[in-house]
Every structure is written in C-alpha cells, then in structure tokens.
Amino acid sequence: MTQLTRTQVVIVGAGPAGLFLAHLLHRQGIESVVLDTRTREEIEQTIRAGVLEDWTADLMRELGLGARMDREAHFHTGITLQHGQTRCHLDLMELTGGKRVTVYPQHEVLRDLIAGLEAAGGQMLFGVRDVDLREVTAARPRVTFRRREDGPLETLEGDFVAGCDGSQGGSRQFIEGRTEYQKVYPFGWLGILVEAPPSHHELIYARHERGFALLSTRSSTVQRLYIQCGAGEHVSAYPDERIWQELRARLAAPDWQLTEGRIFQKGIVGLRSFVTDRMQQGPLFIAGDAAHIVPPTGAKGLNLAVADAVYLFRGLEQFYRDGHRERLERYSETCLRRVWRAERFSWSMTTMLHVDPTENAFEQRIHVADLEYVTHSRAAATALAENYVGLPLDG
Known part of the structure; x- marks a missing residue:
C-alpha cells in the first residue's frame, strides 16, 4: 500500500x-x-x-546562517579587469554606494x-x-x-x-x-584548485590573445583559477605544466608574479545561456x-x-x-x-x-573596445559594478 x-x-x-x-x-x-x-x-x-551578491549575503545573515560565512569567506570590495598586461581596478564599493561581493x-x-x-x-x-x-x-x-x-x-x-x-x-x-531560448558558447572553462596562498587580493578577469583567464580565491591556502579552453577538449589534454604555462601567459603583468602550487583538482565545463x-x-x-x-x-x-x-x-x-x-x-x-x-x-x-574562434577580426576588436570603454568610462564601470554586486530585488 x-x-x-x-x-x-x-x-x-x-x-x-x-x-x-x-x-x-x-x-x-x-x-x-x-x-x-x-x-x-x-x-x-x-x-x-x-560569488554571493551583496543582498544574498545579507539574506544568509537575516536567516541566521551567516556566522561561518562571515568567519571564512573573502569579502571583495573590487575586481580587476585585465587586457594583455594592462590591469584596471574597479572599486565596487565606491561605484555602488558601499556594496561588495562575498566569495563563498x-x-x-x-x-x-x-x-x-x-x-x-x-x-x-x-x-x-x-x-x-x-x-x-x-x-x-x-x-x-x-x-x-x-x-x-x-x-x-x-x-x-x-x-x-x-x-x-x-x-x-x-x-x-x-x-526555450539557448546559446551554446564555442569554448569552455578548465578550472583548477591549487594548494597555494592568494596571488592577488581580488578577482582578476583577464582577456588575452590566447584566451580568457580568471584568478579567484578559495581560502588563505587554496586558489581557484580558470582558463578558456575548447568546448570539446578533454582535461587529459592539459597536464599541469601546460596549465601553468597558459596561466603565466594570460595573467602576466609588470611587477607581479603568479603564486603556484600543487594542483589537486581539475575539470572542464561547457558554457551556455538558457531561459524558459x-x-x-x-x-x-x-x-x-x-x-x-x-x-x-x-x-x-x-x-x-x-x-x-x-x-x-x-x-x-x-x-x-x-x-x-x-x-x-x-x-x-x-x-x-x-x-x-x-x-x-x-x-x-x-x-x-x-x-571566440567563430568570430571575425572586426567582432574581436569590438569586444576589445568594450573592455577599453569599461576601464576608461566611469559610467560604464558603474553599470558593470551595479550588475556585478547585484541589482535590487523587484518589489
């Protein structure tokens, strides 16, 4: 029964x-x-x-669930955008009236x-x-x-x-x-976890001719990093040394050095957008x-x-x-x-x-222009920062 x-x-x-x-x-x-x-x-x-938006972290606290987050998370008041070896810091708190993101x-x-x-x-x-x-x-x-x-x-x-x-x-x-609406991107992310202290105090989003790279933080002893790879590639194509070569090249900047360590996890995910x-x-x-x-x-x-x-x-x-x-x-x-x-x-x-390997040179230059605009225009930087920390919930 x-x-x-x-x-x-x-x-x-x-x-x-x-x-x-x-x-x-x-x-x-x-x-x-x-x-x-x-x-x-x-x-x-x-x-x-x-990465928790400002209001999401506040909701955790409101529900009485924020104690461990407040002890162990990393609170980022800015992000860094990089093109080639040029970096630009966006002060999220200054651009959004005091909001930040929580890496947890x-x-x-x-x-x-x-x-x-x-x-x-x-x-x-x-x-x-x-x-x-x-x-x-x-x-x-x-x-x-x-x-x-x-x-x-x-x-x-x-x-x-x-x-x-x-x-x-x-x-x-x-x-x-x-x-249903969908876009499948012709590339993926190879992500790794590394036993190493942080290389930088905030997230770095880098566009490089070899592809995208992201430097993030998991804890005081573990870093999380990503590199753009082919959508159909297998993780076996990326031994540790190749990963470090790509990260060194894509994140290179004057007077800065990537902190390396033992890679203890790696995996590839595809990227897509989907809405019903x-x-x-x-x-x-x-x-x-x-x-x-x-x-x-x-x-x-x-x-x-x-x-x-x-x-x-x-x-x-x-x-x-x-x-x-x-x-x-x-x-x-x-x-x-x-x-x-x-x-x-x-x-x-x-x-x-x-x-994007499917785009022509004109389209690629447009994306570089977008990045340069964001890093040189306060209005554009503010729009990015407002979206990044989280737009207000509708009533």
Missing part, C-alpha cells in the same frame, strides 16, 4: 533555490518537505565556486542551509528513488518516491510543488506551452537552474536561484496569509525580468572577455 503524507509545499531539489525557499517558508510557519535524489554527502561534497563556495552555502534547516526541524529527504512527478500539475499535486531502493512507494501531497531540481531535472517538462519563458503551470513553479542557466563569467547562477526562491516565497506567503494569488500569478513575469537582465550581463561579460 502506498503511504500518503501531506504538506503545504513540496520542494523537489536541495540546491540553492530549494533550500532557501524551505528556510523562508519555515520562518513563516509554512510547512514544506524537501526531496532530492542525491545523498546529503553528494550535495555537500560537490565542490562549486560561489556554493557547496559551503548548501552545508550551512542544510545544517540550519535540520536544526530548525525542517523536513528533508535525501537519496530518494523512483521520483515520479506526473501529478505535479493536478488540482491536488502529488510526488511519489521511495526512500530506499527496496522501500515502499510513498506519496507526498501538497498545495504547491516547487521544481528546484536543476537543469537535468524533470519538473520543467511539465510546463506546457513554454518557449514560462516558470509555472497550475500549482507547479520552477526555480533556479530548472528555469535558466547563465555562463559563470557574471557570477549570477546561485544568486538568480535565490532570487527565484524569494519571489516564490512572497507569493506563497501572500496566499497563505490572505488567500490572494496575485504574486503567484505574476511569478514568471517577476522572475524573468531579473533573469533576462542577468543573462544580458553574463553574456556581455562572456563575449567581452573571451576569444
């Missing part, structure tokens, strides 16, 4: 969108259950970089969210099997699953379902009449990577997921408080305004800083 459990909001996916939503709901006394096919260990140990890996954010929700008595089920979403758009939406491979089939029924199951999840497929133009169907609402993907150049992915969670929470809060659905009905519209602005910014940063 199928076991039936009832809650108010079923959240499918324990990523940033799902876990932030669960915290916001729990704080207002709205019941939810989070389901994920991954184990807790898989979620917490999948290493992913993270996404998996660390998830650890804090999971631990905090567990301590608060929130319900999370990890490592579930045979998840079936076929009834998520019904009048009484249901998700069926098993807690273990040989366990009984269980049904979780709610008033609403939040599909926060990522780009490969199934929830988006139940949004009817949607149009509908994020809701009846009682189903999708959020985060289930609805949109941005290239990492603009550092927007995690922050967009959290914004979706905030907008969905506001709609659910209004519904459970006074029975009104206005915010829920406008959920897609509200989210997509922010999504398309972030997509534009991420696309502009990506095209400005990368060498």
Whole structure:
C-alpha cells in the first residue's frame, strides 16, 4: 500500500533555490518537505565556486546562517579587469554606494542551509528513488518516491510543488506551452584548485590573445583559477605544466608574479545561456537552474536561484496569509525580468572577455573596445559594478 503524507509545499531539489525557499517558508510557519535524489554527502561534497551578491549575503545573515560565512569567506570590495598586461581596478564599493561581493563556495552555502534547516526541524529527504512527478500539475499535486531502493512507494501531497531540481531535472517538462531560448558558447572553462596562498587580493578577469583567464580565491591556502579552453577538449589534454604555462601567459603583468602550487583538482565545463519563458503551470513553479542557466563569467547562477526562491516565497506567503494569488500569478513575469537582465550581463561579460574562434577580426576588436570603454568610462564601470554586486530585488 502506498503511504500518503501531506504538506503545504513540496520542494523537489536541495540546491540553492530549494533550500532557501524551505528556510523562508519555515520562518513563516509554512510547512514544506524537501526531496532530492542525491545523498546529503553528494550535495555537500560537490565542490562549486560561489560569488554571493551583496543582498544574498545579507539574506544568509537575516536567516541566521551567516556566522561561518562571515568567519571564512573573502569579502571583495573590487575586481580587476585585465587586457594583455594592462590591469584596471574597479572599486565596487565606491561605484555602488558601499556594496561588495562575498566569495563563498556554493557547496559551503548548501552545508550551512542544510545544517540550519535540520536544526530548525525542517523536513528533508535525501537519496530518494523512483521520483515520479506526473501529478505535479493536478488540482491536488502529488510526488511519489521511495526512500530506499527496496522501500515502499510513498506519496507526498501538497498545495504547491516547487521544481528546484536543476537543469537535468524533470519538473520543467511539465510546463506546457513554454518557449526555450539557448546559446551554446564555442569554448569552455578548465578550472583548477591549487594548494597555494592568494596571488592577488581580488578577482582578476583577464582577456588575452590566447584566451580568457580568471584568478579567484578559495581560502588563505587554496586558489581557484580558470582558463578558456575548447568546448570539446578533454582535461587529459592539459597536464599541469601546460596549465601553468597558459596561466603565466594570460595573467602576466609588470611587477607581479603568479603564486603556484600543487594542483589537486581539475575539470572542464561547457558554457551556455538558457531561459524558459514560462516558470509555472497550475500549482507547479520552477526555480533556479530548472528555469535558466547563465555562463559563470557574471557570477549570477546561485544568486538568480535565490532570487527565484524569494519571489516564490512572497507569493506563497501572500496566499497563505490572505488567500490572494496575485504574486503567484505574476511569478514568471517577476522572475524573468531579473533573469533576462542577468543573462544580458553574463553574456556581455562572456563575449567581452573571451576569444571566440567563430568570430571575425572586426567582432574581436569590438569586444576589445568594450573592455577599453569599461576601464576608461566611469559610467560604464558603474553599470558593470551595479550588475556585478547585484541589482535590487523587484518589489
């Protein structure tokens, strides 16, 4: 016999969108259950970089989850843009009236969210099997699953379902009449983790004739660095010495030296932009990577997921408080305004800083002109800084 459990909001996916939503709901006394096919260990140990916009870091603190972040994160008040060997510092705080970004890996954010929700008595089920979403758009939406491979089939029924199951999840497929927009970039990023102290006090985004490079920081003893590579290349084509040769060349600058060390992790990811133009169907609402993907150049992915969670929470809060659905009905519209602005910014940063092998010499020179304009115009620098630290949430 199928076991039936009832809650108010079923959240499918324990990523940033799902876990932030669960915290916001729990704080207002709205019941939810989070389901994920991954184990807790898989979620917490999948290493992913993270740059938190100013308001996202503030939300962590507001939820009582900011203590470890404030102890261990790196707070950057500026970034450096580099073309060839010429560097330009953009003072984010000065350009945006006191805002900054917080470099704190996404998996660390998830650890804090999971631990905090567990301590608060929130319900999370990890490592579930045979998840079936076929009834998520019904009048009484249901998700069926098993807690273990040989366990009984269980049904979780709610008033609403939040599909926060990522780009490969199934929830988006139940949004009817949607149009999907996508751009696949003809290059990727080779990322490494290195045992070495920081080479610079802030992130360096470099455009070089050999391709893009990014210098970031993980901790006082670990650096994270990236180089542009071919979209179809395999990590085996990049032994350690070749990686260091490329980084030395692309990040070279007068009176500066890259700090090197033991590379203990490397991997290649492709870059793409993706948006679906509908994020809701009846009682189903999708959020985060289930609805949109941005290239990492603009550092927007995690922050967009959290914004979706905030907008969905506001709609659910209004519904459970006074029975009104206005915010829920406008959920897609509200989210997509922010999504398309972030997509534009991420696309502009990506095209400005990368060498696209499919473009001609004229197009390449236009991107160099964009970079020179940003580094010589206060108005252009301010626009970049405002987007980088995070635009205000819509009301």
